[in-house]
Every structure is written in C-alpha cells, then in structure tokens.
Amino acid sequence: MSSPIRTQELSKAFRRQDAVRELDLEVPAGSIYGLIGPNGAGKTTTIKLLMNILRPSSGSAEVLGVDSRRLGPKQLARIGYVSENQELPEEMTVDYLLRYLKPFYPAWDEALANEMVRQFDLPRDRKLRHLSRGMRMKAALASSLAYRPELIILDEPFTGLDALVRLELIQGLLERAEGTTILISSHDLAEIESFASHIGYIEEGRLRFHEEMSTLAERFRQVEVIFEAPPALPRDWPPAWSQPQTASAVLRFVDRQFDPERTPAEIRRLFPEARNIACTAMPLKDIFVALALAGRQSAAA
Amino acid sequence: MRQALHIFRKDVRFLWLPMLVVLAMTALFAWSHSADPSTFAKGNARPDELPGMINFLLTMCRWYFIACLIYKEQPAGDCQFWVTRPYSWKSLLAAKALAVVAFINVPFLISDMAILWANGFSPARAAASLLARQIAITAIILLPAAAIAAATRHLAQVAFAGLTLTALYSVAHGAGDLDQSWHRLAWIPTCTAVVVLAGGTFVALIWQFARRRTPITRLVLAGVCGISAAMPMAKPFAGAIALQSLFPAASQSVSAVHLSFAPDSHDPVINGRLAIRIDGLPPATRAVADLVEAVIRGPNGASWRSGWIWSSRPYGNPAPMEWSQPWENGQNPVLYVKINQGVLDRFQSQPVNVRVSLAMTIFRAETTTRMIPDQGNYPIAGLGVCSARSSDAAGSSLLLCRSAEFQSAGFRINGQTAMDASYAPSLAAFEETPVYTSWGVGYLFHQGSPIYLTTERLIAHLRRDLEIPRIRLAEEPSQP
Numbered sequence: 001m002s003s004p005i006r007t008q009e010l011s012k013a014f015r016r017q018d019a020v021r022e023l024d025l026e027v028p029a030g031s032i033y034g035l036i037g038p039n040g041a042g043k044t045t046t047i048k049l050l051m052n053i054l055r056p057s058s059g060s061a062e063v064l065g066v067d068s069r070r071l072g073p074k075q076l077a078r079i080g081y082v083s084e085n086q087e088l089p090e091e092m093t094v095d096y097l098l099r100y101l102k103p104f105y106p107a108w109d110e111a112l113a114n115e116m117v118r119q120f121d122l123p124r125d126r127k128l129r130h131l132s133r134g135m136r137m138k139a140a141l142a143s144s145l146a147y148r149p150e151l152i153i154l155d156e157p158f159t160g161l162d163a164l165v166r167l168e169l170i171q172g173l174l175e176r177a178e179g180t181t182i183l184i185s186s187h188d189l190a191e192i193e194s195f196a197s198h199i200g201y202i203e204e205g206r207l208r209f210h211e212e213m214s215t216l217a218e219r220f221r222q223v224e225v226i227f228e229a230p231p232a233l234p235r236d237w238p239p240a241w242s243q244p245q246t247a248s249a250v251l252r253f254v255d256r257q258f259d260p261e262r263t264p265a266e267i268r269r270l271f272p273e274a275r276n277i278a279c280t281a282m283p284l285k286d287i288f289v290a291l292a293l294a295g296r297q298s299a300a301a
Numbered sequence: 302m303r304q305a306l307h308i309f310r311k312d313v314r315f316l317w318l319p320m321l322v323v324l325a326m327t328a329l330f331a332w333s334h335s336a337d338p339s340t341f342a343k344g345n346a347r348p349d350e351l352p353g354m355i356n357f358l359l360t361m362c363r364w365y366f367i368a369c370l371i372y373k374e375q376p377a378g379d380c381q382f383w384v385t386r387p388y389s390w391k392s393l394l395a396a397k398a399l400a401v402v403a404f405i406n407v408p409f410l411i412s413d414m415a416i417l418w419a420n421g422f423s424p425a426r427a428a429a430s431l432l433a434r435q436i437a438i439t440a441i442i443l444l445p446a447a448a449i450a451a452a453t454r455h456l457a458q459v460a461f462a463g464l465t466l467t468a469l470y471s472v473a474h475g476a477g478d479l480d481q482s483w484h485r486l487a488w489i490p491t492c493t494a495v496v497v498l499a500g501g502t503f504v505a506l507i508w509q510f511a512r513r514r515t516p517i518t519r520l521v522l523a524g525v526c527g528i529s530a531a532m533p534m535a536k537p538f539a540g541a542i543a544l545q546s547l548f549p550a551a552s553q554s555v556s557a558v559h560l561s562f563a564p565d566s567h568d569p570v571i572n573g574r575l576a577i578r579i580d581g582l583p584p585a586t587r588a589v590a591d592l593v594e595a596v597i598r599g600p601n602g603a604s605w606r607s608g609w610i611w612s613s614r615p616y617g618n619p620a621p622m623e624w625s626q627p628w629e630n631g632q633n634p635v636l637y638v639k640i641n642q643g644v645l646d647r648f649q650s651q652p653v654n655v656r657v658s659l660a661m662t663i664f665r666a667e668t669t670t671r672m673i674p675d676q677g678n679y680p681i682a683g684l685g686v687c688s689a690r691s692s693d694a695a696g697s698s699l700l701l702c703r704s705a706e707f708q709s710a711g712f713r714i715n716g717q718t719a720m721d722a723s724y725a726p727s728l729a730a731f732e733e734t735p736v737y738t739s740w741g742v743g744y745l746f747h748q749g750s751p752i753y754l755t756t757e758r759l760i761a762h763l764r765r766d767l768e769i770p771r772i773r774l775a776e777e778p779s780q781p
Contacts, residue, residue, distance in 0.1 A: 053379045055514075073387035081385040088382050089373075091315050103307050104387045 002065065004029055004151045004181045005050060009059035011205075012045050019045040021205040022059065027183055027198070034196035034213075035185040036288060042205040043185035044085075047155045050183075051081055064151060077105050080144035082137065083155035090129035094122045094139050098146065105147035112176070113146035119172055134165035141169060145176045152177055154184040158191055166191055193284035201288070203295050213284075220287045221258035225251040225267055226276040234270045242294045254282070254290040304389055308396035309403075312373055319366040320404045326359040331412035334734045335419030356733050363405055364446045368459045370400050371450035377515040378454050390510045401443055406435055413735040417705050420736050421686065427705035430735060437731035440499035445526075448502035451509040452518045466526055473530035482536060484611040485591045485662060485762075488725035489541045494532040501525025538592060538609035542660045545762045548726075553760050555663055557581035558588070560767035563635060573640035573774050577657055577767060578633050585666050586760060590636055592660040597640070597774070599653045605644055609660070645775050655769040664711060664757040671751050674698050683710035683756045684739065698752050701740045711757040714743025 005027035012020040020042045027033040035043050048054040050061050052071040061068040064075050092100065094117065102108045117124060120138040128136055137157060144152065152173070158166045166188075173182070174195060186192050192199070193213070200210035211219075223241075225231070227249040237244070240257035251271075255263050264277050282290070313320065333352040374383040374393055383393075413431050414424035424431065449462045483490060502525060509518040563578040575595075579588050592609040638657055672679050674689040681687050685704025700714060707730035711718070730737070743752050 048379055051385050053384055073389050076385060077387040079385070083380070085380050086382055086385075087378075087380045100307075100311055101386065103304070 002029070003027055004064055005033075005062070005183060007046075007050075007059065007061040010046070010049060010056055010061050011058045012042075012049055012054060013057045018205050020049065020056075023202075023205070023207050025200060025207055025210070027181060029181055030179055031198045032182045032184065032196050033198045033200060034192035035183060035200045035202060036187060036189060036192060036284075037185075037202035038187060038292060041202045043187075043202055044083075044155055045205075046202065047083070047153055047183070047185055051079075051153065073104075077107070077147065078150045080147075080149035080152040081155075082140045082144050082153075082157050084137075084157060084159045085155075086140065088128050088136060088140060091127060093125050093127050094131075095124040097128065097139060097143055101143050101146075107147045109146055109148060112148070113142060116142040116145060116172060116176070120168060134161045137161065137169060138165070138172070141172060145173070148176075148180075150180060152180055152182045152184075154182065156185055156187070158186060158188050170195060189285045189288050190283075199284070201291055203292065208291065208295060216287065217281060217284075219256065219258055220282045220290065221255045221263070221279040222282050222286070223253055223255050223258075223263065223267070224278045224280070225271060225274050226278075227251065227271070227273055228275060229273075231271055231273070236270070238266065238270075242290055242297070254286075255279070256290065256294065302392070302395070304392035305395035305399060308374070308388075308393060309399045312370060312396065312400050315373065316366070316369055316400075319362070319369050320400075323359075323362050323366045323404055324408055326355065326362045327408040327412050330355045330359050331415045334416045334736070352733065360442060363442060364459065364463060365456070366404065367401065367443065367446040368450040368453075368456055370397055371447060372456075375454065376451045376509045376513045377518075384513070394507070394510045397447070401447070405443060406439070409438060410435060417735050420703065422705035422736070424705075427735065430706040433726075434731065434735060437495070440495050441731065444499050444502040444506065448506045448509070448518075448522055451506055452515055452522055466530075469526060469530045474533055482611065483533065483541075486538070486541050486545050486660075488730075489544060490532040490535075492726060494529045497532065498525060498529040501529070536609070538594075538660075542592065542609075542762075542764045545660070546764060548762065549759060552758075553583055553586075553665065555583065555761045555763055557583075558663070558763060558765060560657065560659060560765045562767060562769045562772075573642070573645045575638045575640070575655065575657065575769070577636045577638060577659065579636065579659075579661070579765075580633060582634075582663065583665070583760070586663050587666075587757075588634055588661045588663050590659055590661050591762070593636070593638060594658045595638055595640065596656045596658075597644070597648060597653050598655075599648045599651050603647065605647060607640075609658075640774060648774055650773050650775050652771040652773055655772060655774075656766060657769065658764060658766045660762070660764045662762050663760040665760045666713075667710075667756040667758050669753050669755040672700075672754055673751050679754075681754065681756060683758060684708055684712060685737070687754065689743075689752055689754075698743045699740065700743060700752070700754065701738065704737045704739075705735060707737050708739065710759065712739075712741060713755045713757060714741060715753050716755070717743065 003026045005025065007023050007025040010020055010023040010025070011018065023042075023046060025035075025046070035046065037043050045054065049056050050063050050068055052068050055069060063071055064078060066072075066075050089097065089100075098113050098117070102110070102113075116122075120135075120142055122135060122139055122142065123131070128139060131139065141157070154173075157169060161169070170191060184192065184196070196213050198210065198212050199216055201208045230246060230249055231251050233244060233246075233251075241253045241255055244251065244253040246252075257263075258279065260279075263279065267274055267277055330352070333355050374388065374397075375381050410431060413434060417424045417427055417431075445466065446459075446463075449466075450459055453459050453462060501521065505518050505521045505525065508521065509515065558579065558581045561578045561580055563576045565576060582588055592611055593607075594609045595607045596604065597606075598604045636659065667683065668681070670679055670681055672687070672689045674691045676689075678686045678688045681702065684702040685708065687700060687702040690699045690701070698714070700712070702708075702712075707725065743754075
C-alpha cells in the first residue's frame with residue numbers, strides 16, 4: 001500500500017523567510033505519525049501545504065496519491081482535518097454543524113456522529129461560539145471522524161487543553177480511527193509518545209530525522225557513569241554522545257546511537273577507570289530536548 | 302446544484318438579519334420614488350433629497366450584506382473551516398450568486414417595477430430598460446463588492462477598499478474632467494470603465510474562489526480599479542469619435558454633409574479666425590458641433606495641433622484655440638474657429654496648411670406639440686409624458702418629461718433649443734430610478750400663452766475633415 005502522504009523537497013518561503021525547506025516526508029499507511037518540533041519549526045506550514053491551504057514555493061507533496069495542489073472535494077471527503085487555529089462556523093450549533101456537513105460526505109455515518117456526540121458529552125443545541133475551547137475541539141474532531149476518513153491530519157490539537165480533555169480526545173480518536181493513517185503535529189510530546197507509531201522531528205523547516213517510535217526509544221539512552229574520582233572528558237568524545245555533565249565522580253550524557261554492546265564497550269575504552277555504567281530509557285520529551293540541543297550545537301559549530 | 306442549494310439554505314438561516322435589512326431598505330427606496338413627484342410640479346426645482354439618502358444607505362446595506370455573505374466561506378486567509386471540507390468552489394460561488402440574486406437583484410427588479418407602475422408606466426413595456434438596470438447594478442455595485450469581499454478578511458478592509466475606490470473614481474472623474482472634456486462622448490469612457498470594472502472584478506472573483514490566491518487577486522483588483530478609474534483621463538478622442546459615429550445607426554443619409562472654408566468676403570483679414578461652413582445637411586435637420594480639432598502645418602516642418610476641444614471648456618489663459626457653435630443660417634450653418642495669438646506668433650504671416658476636424662451631431666425636427674402650461678400631461682413620442690409649468694420666473698415655462706426608458710431625443714421650445722440629446726446606451730444612463738427625467742426651460746410670449754414643443758430626433762454622430770491649403774492666418778506680422 002502506498003504512503004498516504006509523501007513530500008519531495010517541499011519548500012515554502014514567506015517573502016524571504018523560509019518556513020519549510022526541502023522537506024522529504026513519508027507517512028506510512030496505517031501509521032500514527034507524530035510530527036514534532038519546537039514552536040516555529042514549520043509543522044503547521046507543512047500541514048497547510050499538505051492540505052492545499054498554502055501552495056509550496058518549490059517541491060511537491062502527494063496526499064492520497066494526488067498532488068496537494070490539486071486536492072479537491074473528492075480527496076477532502078476522505079481526509080479529516082482538525083487544527084488548533086481553525087476558524088469554525090461559530091454561529092452553528094453542534095447539532096446543526098453535523099447536519100450541515102452530512103451532505104458533503106457520501107460516507108457520513110450518522111450513528112457514529114451521534115455516538116461521538118454522546119461520548120464527548122457535546123451539548124447539541126449550543127452554538128460553537130459558546131463552547132469552551134476543549135468542547136470546540138471535540139466538536140471539530142467529531143465532525144471530522146463521522147465519515148470514517150482514510151487520513152486524519154491533526155495540527156496541534158491538544159494545545160491549551162486540560163489533561164482530561166486531552167485524554168478524551170485521544171481516546172475518541174484512537175477508538176474511531178483504527179487502521180486509519182494519522183498525521184499529528186504537536187510539541188506536546190507526552191501525548192504523542194503514548195500513541196504515535198512514527199516520529200518525525202522538524203526544526204527550522206527541515207526534517208532532522210524520522211523513525212519508528214520503537215527504534216527511537218531504543219536508540220536514546222541516558223547514560224550515567226560512576227568513577228572513583230572526577231573524570232576528565234577525552235578529546236575524542238563521540239559525536240553521538242551529547243549533553244555531558246560531570247558532578248564530582250559522576251558523568252552523565254545522552255547517547256543518541258545506543259547499542260547495548262557497543263556503548264558500554266566504548267565507555268570502557270574511553271574511561272578505563274569507570275566503576276559503574278547505567279543506561280536508562282528516556283521519555284520522548286527528554287529525547288526531544290536532547291535533539292534540540294544537539295541541533296543547536298551543530299548549528300553553532 | 303444540490304450543494305449550492307444546501308449552502309444557500311445555510312446562508313439564509315444565518316444571514317436573515319442583513320437580508321431583512323436589505324429588503325426593508327429596498328422597499329423604503331421603492332416607496333420614496335413612488336410618491337407623486339408633486340414637489341417638482343409645485344415649482345420646487347430641487348427634488349427632495351430623501352430618496353438620494355435612502356439610495357446611499359441601500360447601497361451601503363447591499364455592500365454589507367455581500368461582505369457578510371462572502372465571509373461565511375471566506376476565500377482569503379488560511380484558517381477557514383470550509384477550505385478543508387469537500388466544497389466545490391463552483392457550488393459555493395453559485396450559492397453566493399443565488400443569494401445575491403434572491404435578495405438584491407430580484408427585490409431591485411420588483412422595486413423598479415413598483416416605481417414604474419406608481420409613476421404611470423407599464424413595467425412590461427420597459428423590460429429592456431429594466432434588464433439594462435439589472436446589468437448595470439451588477440456591474441457597478443455587486444461584482445466589485447463581491448470581489449473586494451473575496452479578497453479581504455475584515456469588514457474594515459471592505460470599508461477601506463470601498464472608500465478608496467470611491468475616492469479614486471471621484472478624483473479621476475475630476476481630473477479627467479469627464480463631462481467637460483468628453484462632452485457628448487462621455488458615455489464612451491463611462492461604459493469602458495464599467496466594462497473594465499465588471500469584467501476585471503468578475504475574473505478576480507472566479508480566480509479567488511477557484512484558487513484562493515489572495516495576493517494575486519488583490520493585485521488584479523487594484524489594477525482593474527486603477528485602469529477603470531483612469532479611463533476618463535485617457536483621451537483617445539479620434540477613436541472615440543469613430544466609435545460614436547456608429548451609434549445610433551444613421552436613420553437618414555448624411556453622406557452629403559461636408560465642411561467648407563468660408564472666409565468673409567467683406568473682411569479678408571483672417572487673424573486666426575476661420576469660418577467653417579457645414580454644407581449638405583438633409584432638410585429639416587440641424588448640426589451641433591461636439592468637438593473640434595485644428596492642425597496647422599507651416600513651412601520647414603513646423604506644426605501645431607490643438608487637440609480635440611469642446612467649446613465651453615475654459616482652457617488656460619490665453620486659450621490656444623476657441624470655437625463657437627455653428628451659427629444657424631438656414632441650411633448652411635457656420636462654425637468659427639479662432640486660433641489665438643500665442644499660436645499665431647509661431648507662424649506669423651507665412652502660408653500654412655490647416656486641417657480642421659469636426660465631430661458633430663445631426664438632429665432632425667420631428668413633431669411639434671402645442672402645450673398649455675399647467676394644463677395636465679402630454680404624451681409625446683420620444684420624450685415620454687411631458688408637462689409644462691409656469692415658472693416663478695416671469696415669462697418662462699418649465700418643461701418636465703418623464704419616461705420609462707432613456708431617451709436620446711432632444712427638444713426645442715418655441716423654436717429655441719431647450720435640450721440637445723446625444724446617444725448613450727442604457728448602461729451609461731444608469732440612474733437612481735427607472736424613471737428617466739428630462740427638462741428644459743422655454744420662454745413664453747406672455748403668461749398663459751401656449752408653448753410649442755418640437756421634438757428632435759438624433760440622426761447621426763459624424764466626423765468631417767477639411768483641408769485648407771496655403772492660407773495666411775495673419776496678414777500682418779504679429780507684434781512681439
């Protein structure tokens with residue numbers, strides 16, 4: 001099965017400011033792809049390019065097998081899109097919104113829509129403008145899942161929401177989107193970590209890396225080495241080791257290319273006096289920080 | 302079509318208030334123009350300003366409604382809900398057009414018909430005029446409003462664009478001196494400006510809905526508005542005169558009409574004053590000069606061109622050239638073209654070749670009707686329903702004619718010209734109401750005496766050129 005989303009050297013510049021630079025992205029079918037990166041990294045711009053809201057300055061993107069610039073009603077009927085900064089028709093009630101959208105989608109499932117309204121506890125007769133931010137996001141998600149889209153694109157959907165609402169949204173999404181490809185952008189890494197199958201890290205408009213969550217989690221380790229006396233850092237410090245910190249007789253660093261056999265051997269080679277080595281798995285948040293810092297250091301170098 | 306109707310129903314549901322306001326204002330407008338125009342009949346020469354104010358408010362309401370309508374699914378911007386939903390832009394545009402037709406065009410048509418009916422005219426007989434008014438309002442108001450709304454994000458931007466456009470047209474109209482420079486040809490820059498504005502805004506609207514390329518749409522709109530507004534300032538008179546001569550189709554042969562040089566045999570000294578006689582006019586017709594141009598070619602390649610000039614135009618001091626309307630002398634009216642001193646100084650008494658070009662309008666007298674002032678209405682072919690009123694000014698009578706269609710006929714009262722007519726298509730003659738009014742003042746021999754109204758039909762607009770070889774404009778070298 002071909003990738004629902006694929007970009008080739010996708011670039012977007014606003015006047016002289018590059019927002020996305022030669023982005024090569026491939027989202028595997030059926031994956032939950034987390035596009036992460038700091039604020040202003042180019043995540044939202046990338047998604048707007050994919051959705052044909054913006055036009056690329058150069059390069060191209062394919063969405064559901066169609067050039068993003070030619071994305072039309074046929075393709076949009078198969079895509080669910082929710083964004084934190086989307087302007088909803090605020091004068092509509094939840095009920096009217098769903099009734100209004102129904103004729104646009106041949107695959108609209110009324111029972112599913114009603115079920116989500118109940119699950120999200122959405123007040124049917126209340127206008128969207130009178131709903132809280134969390135409720136509006138729920139309404140937007142319900143209206144984007146009711147036609148069982150093949151591709152769901154979520155742009156920072158959890159920003160500014162409390163933990164309970166986030167949980168409800170994630171549950172609603174995962175329960176209704178089995179087998180669906182999901183692209184979700186966020187800098188809220190904790191939620192992404194809990195359900196993403198793939199991660200792409202974007203910074204300054206460039207995709208720094210992308211890989212499956214499982215391999216990413218195995219690749220990053222927080223390493224703690226204990227010595228008899230404070231160690232001196234060797235000149236041939238491996239480039240995959242970052243954020244070295246020494247505190248009395250303890251050295252801590254992040255290994256971005258962790259290997260259960262190679263990493264301890266390398267430590268023992270560089271620090272023959274090492275007394276104890278401990279390698280612990282890192283949460284995605286810490287991995288993200290490590291990547292961001294490594295990116296800045298390499299840019300400064 | 303199903304999607305368009307679906308969107309239309311949604312718009313009606315959520316825009317009922319501005320729709321209601323537009324309908325109410327249209328009804329108020331119809332009422333204000335349906336009242337008996339007795340204010341005029343009672344000698345109040347300045348019509349009541351209320352209809353004009355209502356019309357202004359109605360125009361504002363229409364702009365507001367269109368902006369609200371477009372903003373429901375705004376093409377400009379990158380955060381709109383509808384952009385990521387399976388809308389067909391054609392259905393969306395059709396839905397918006399349907400709403401405009403339903404809540405602006407149709408009420409406007411009904412309002413026009415009501416005004417005609419209330420003023421004693423049959424709406425059915427004025428179908429062509431009513432259709433032209435629909436085209437005009439769409440071209441002048443609705444399309445620009447829709448295109449501007451489609452390229453903006455906020456009502457403040459719409460208001461700013463509207464004000465800028467109004468200011469631009471006012472300044473350009475003033476700078477172009479439309480009525481003074483173009484005179485009887487004013488319909489040409491007016492119609493061209495309207496066609497450019499309507500065509501450009503239509504293309505911009507389609508482009509913006511289909512592609513949502515707001516910066517390009519804004520550029521196109523700015524260009525269209527700029528070109529359209531600049532139309533009166535561009536003065537390609539030669540082409541305009543050629544165009545004018547095609548309208549209306551000459552109903553009588555005027556091929557014999559020509560110009561000849563008629564120096565005064567009693568005063569051979571020309572001193573820059575050229576007498577041009579118009580010969581060959583068909584019987585019962587008269588010629589009125591519209592624009593005149595003179596070109597002087599002297600020895601050694603020296604030349605001077607006046608450009609097309611209308612007689613009443615107050616040119617600089619001293620004016621390079623002046624001329625007067627043909628002196629009506631039976632079948633051979635004479636036009637005087639005076640080249641002024643500053644130009645004469647360049648050629649002195651050297652023999653020069655002069656070419657005089659004259660754009661003129663030919664009228665033919667039609668029927669004469671005897672009218673008694675203050676004695677009711679007279680239906681007069683070509684003018685509509687006319688009534689004569691004794692004016693407060695002693696010895697004069699005010700003639701008022703109203704018609705359901707724009708009339709290109711003129712008239713004379715007691716043998717004197719009261720109103721010259723000119724050709725203009727309905728688009729250029731678009732006015733506030735469907736009732737066209739023309740008026741003129743005639744002089745009475747004594748109070749209560751009848752007046753004789755002679756209608757004049759426009760026969761043709763034409764241009765004639767006259768070459769005058771080797772004449773001396775000044776017999777004596779002019780003083781330095």
